[in-house]
Amino acid sequence: MSDKQKRGLSVESEGKQAEHKSMLSRRKFMGNTLKTACGTALLGLGMGTYSRQASAFPAWAIRPPGALSEDKFSGACIRCGLCVRDCPYDMLRLAELGEQVALGTPYFVAREKPCEMCEDIPCAAACPTNALSHELKNIDDARMGLAVLIDQEECIAFQGLRCEVCYNVCPLEGEAITIEMQPNRRSGKHALFIPVVHSDACTGCGKCEKACILEEAAIKVLPTHLAKGLLGKHYRLGWKQKEKAGHSLVSPDIKHRYNLPEGVRYDYNRGGLELPPEAKLEQNTPFSSNPLESLKKLQNQENR
Amino acid sequence: MVSQAAKRQLPGQQAIDKKGWWLAHKWLILRRMVQLGILALFLAGPLLDVWIVKGNLASSLTLEFLPLSDPYVMLQGLTAGNFPTSEGLIGVAIVLLFYALVGGRVYCSWVCPVNIVTDAAAWLRRKLGIKVSSQFSRSTRYWLLGLTLVLPPITGAIVWELFNPVSLMFRGIIFGIGWAWMVILAIFAFDVFVSQRGWCGHLCPVGAFYSLLGHKSMVRVSAQKRDQCDDCNDCFVVCPEPKVIRPALKGADKGISPLIDEGNCTNCGRCIDVCDEDVFNFSSRFKG
Numbered sequence: 001m002s003d004k005q006k007r008g009l010s011v012e013s014e015g016k017q018a019e020h021k022s023m024l025s026r027r028k029f030m031g032n033t034l035k036t037a038c039g040t041a042l043l044g045l046g047m048g049t050y051s052r053q054a055s056a057f058p059a060w061a062i063r064p065p066g067a068l069s070e071d072k073f074s075g076a077c078i079r080c081g082l083c084v085r086d087c088p089y090d091m092l093r094l095a096e097l098g099e100q101v102a103l104g105t106p107y108f109v110a111r112e113k114p115c116e117m118c119e120d121i122p123c124a125a126a127c128p129t130n131a132l133s134h135e136l137k138n139i140d141d142a143r144m145g146l147a148v149l150i151d152q153e154e155c156i157a158f159q160g161l162r163c164e165v166c167y168n169v170c171p172l173e174g175e176a177i178t179i180e181m182q183p184n185r186r187s188g189k190h191a192l193f194i195p196v197v198h199s200d201a202c203t204g205c206g207k208c209e210k211a212c213i214l215e216e217a218a219i220k221v222l223p224t225h226l227a228k229g230l231l232g233k234h235y236r237l238g239w240k241q242k243e244k245a246g247h248s249l250v251s252p253d254i255k256h257r258y259n260l261p262e263g264v265r266y267d268y269n270r271g272g273l274e275l276p277p278e279a280k281l282e283q284n285t286p287f288s289s290n291p292l293e294s295l296k297k298l299q300n301q302e303n304r
Numbered sequence: 305m306v307s308q309a310a311k312r313q314l315p316g317q318q319a320i321d322k323k324g325w326w327l328a329h330k331w332l333i334l335r336r337m338v339q340l341g342i343l344a345l346f347l348a349g350p351l352l353d354v355w356i357v358k359g360n361l362a363s364s365l366t367l368e369f370l371p372l373s374d375p376y377v378m379l380q381g382l383t384a385g386n387f388p389t390s391e392g393l394i395g396v397a398i399v400l401l402f403y404a405l406v407g408g409r410v411y412c413s414w415v416c417p418v419n420i421v422t423d424a425a426a427w428l429r430r431k432l433g434i435k436v437s438s439q440f441s442r443s444t445r446y447w448l449l450g451l452t453l454v455l456p457p458i459t460g461a462i463v464w465e466l467f468n469p470v471s472l473m474f475r476g477i478i479f480g481i482g483w484a485w486m487v488i489l490a491i492f493a494f495d496v497f498v499s500q501r502g503w504c505g506h507l508c509p510v511g512a513f514y515s516l517l518g519h520k521s522m523v524r525v526s527a528q529k530r531d532q533c534d535d536c537n538d539c540f541v542v543c544p545e546p547k548v549i550r551p552a553l554k555g556a557d558k559g560i561s562p563l564i565d566e567g568n569c570t571n572c573g574r575c576i577d578v579c580d581e582d583v584f585n586f587s588s589r590f591k592g
Contacts, residue, residue, distance in 0.1 A: 078374070
């Protein structure tokens with residue numbers, strides 16, 4: 001082997017070494033990058049999964065007025081607390097680590113301090129991200145949740161006792177909560193004064209829940225999606241369709257027939273039973289010609 | 305636990321001997337005053353009912369007219385598909401402009417409350433002479449930054465704010481801390497025992513965002529009198545991002561400017577403090 005050849009060989013091997021070295025470092029770089037990428041992806045998976053769980057908003061907490069729907073809210077709220085600061089009644093707070101509400105987001109608890117429904121909605125106005133929508137101009141249009149008279153067993157109105165506290169504290173008294181009278185079947189002669197919430201007016205402010213006289217409120221503000229049902233879109237209510245059209249949309253109404261003695265009529269709107277002008281009913285029965293007589297007789301017997 | 309290293313002189317001792325304690329801690333003290341001052345301004349409202357600033361670092365309103373918003377958290381919201389209000393945008397613009405001028409990571413060393421924790425951890429680490437450190441790349445933070453911007457469009461939520469120790473701590477102090485102090489403690493322990501400058505120097509995506517923001521900032525530390533350097537190594541020891549010093553300090557013969565032209569320099573000024581030869585000073589990108 002000549003000198004020249006030798007030199008050539010050594011140069012070649014040096015070149016190979018350098019190549020080998022750069023390959024090694026490249027391999028190391030690739031390896032490290034891959035490691036970091038995998039680690040980051042794994043971390044992302046964990047964080048993403050946790051965030052799905054963490055943003056499940058508990059039903060006992062209520063977002064301030066104007067809050068976007070919960071899935072949008074978690075992408076909009078930056079947890080700055082400006083809404084908390086601008087609430088003149090100091091009823092909002094930011095969730096701390098360890099609470100069930102997504103970390104740092106604002107909420108209130110109706111039973112502790114309900115929304116006072118300020119006309120200028122300062123909390124929403126303070127929000128820099130529209131997580132509390134600035135489009136809400138009238139506080140009566142707020143839908144923080146929906147009050148539901150959730151326990152009709154404990155609510156004392158259903159026991160026939162007069163209460164109506166929820167009705168009286170409601171900022172939209174007579175619209176969001178009305179009192180509907182029902183017969184008291186227990187006493188047989190009194191009325192039940194039942195509070196009824198109307199979803200078209202209730203803002204979910206929580207004043208009723210706060211004011212409920214029970215130890216645990218019978219009326220509670222729930223997230224609207226928990227409180228409301230939804231009729232299938234294809235459903236049509238016959239009487240509404242009839243009203244809209246001005247006439248029945250199916251074949252003409254058949255007159256309802258009652259099995260009554262000849263000549264006697266029944267009309268709900270005109271006060272019930274109608275006897276013919278001259279009672280032509282047969283007299284050879286132990287019963288009076290007036291069917292109400294026999295009822296009265298029965299009642300008298302009972303009273304005795 | 306105390307090793308040889310701890311028995312050795314701590315960094316900055318020469319500077320203290322030469323300049324006196326106060327001058328050798330000038331920027332550190334100023335920094336702490338600014339950090340705690342900002343916290344105090346936010347706390348004055350809820351504690352003393354003096355409302356100068358309200359909100360927190362994510363978004364605030366000063367004297368009822370100056371909005372300031374964190375561009376990083378707003379960007380996460382944006383990637384989640386939410387557009388801020390005009391006030392929010394003005395707040396972002398002001399903050400962007402400010403940090404683009406004074407240096408993005410000025411946020412880290414002059415504002416962020418976690419910095420006090422990790423600086424304390426670094427100090428304790430030096431004091432105890434702990435050398436073991438789990439090594440991972442300082443670029444990990446950019447991966448995490450990417451992750452925090454990718455997660456919002458996938459999940460629809462600002463995911464990082466469920467974890468972010470920076471906002472966790474700052475918001476916690478002002479609005480109620482809950483269990484967040486455990487996170488702070490964990491970061492402290494991590495920095496002391498697991499990884500040197502682990503959180504702020506390697507992982508924190510907030511710092512990563514601000515380093516990108518301040519990449520071409522005006523205010524810079526310069527090793528103007530680098531010819532006076534006596535290789536005592538103190539600046540490297542105290543610097544939270546020691547990589548940024550070398551080119552400026554040692555690059556004279558390679559024709560590298562003495563300006564520390566690196567987005568990751570936090571402009572904390574500790575190198576200025578601990579140098580007894582006064583090699584470093586605050587300068588601007590134009591002066592060099």
